[in-house]
Amino acid sequence: MKAKWKSTEQGTHSLQQTISAGKEMAALAVGHPRKVDPKEIARQLVKNPKVQRTTMLAGGALAAAAIGKTIAQYTFYQTVVSREIKKSLKPLCKQIDELQTSVDELSRQCDQMQKQLAQHKGGGRKEKE
Secondary structure (H helix, E strand, O other), X not given: OHHHHHHHHHHHHHHHXXXXXXXXXXXXXXXXXXXXXXXXXXXXXXXXXXXXXXXXXXXXXXXXXXXXXXXXHHHHHHHHHHHHHHHHHHHHHHHHHHHHHHHHHHHHXXXXXXXXXXXXXXXXXXXXX
């Protein structure tokens, strides 16, 4: 029961600090004649655990958003560059395919000539023997 009371007491105290800081900021904003030190308000706000938690969450969200934006830009540019490279390589791929076809044809012709030459040489030897 004491622990529960203590946490409630701490919550009440932090809430009172927040309200106090809020009142001082409102007085400062409205130009209330009460003397308010902006540095003191900033110190109180920074000490407030709720403000600290909120600041930490906002910083984390900002960092996550920045990382997400960077990844999205990288992916977008990677896609664009990949598409452009593929477009520029299409003519070269076509030329390479044509060259490969002609190489295959020349290789086939060379094999046929070697077979014919081997037959002629083999046939000539048989006649000499």
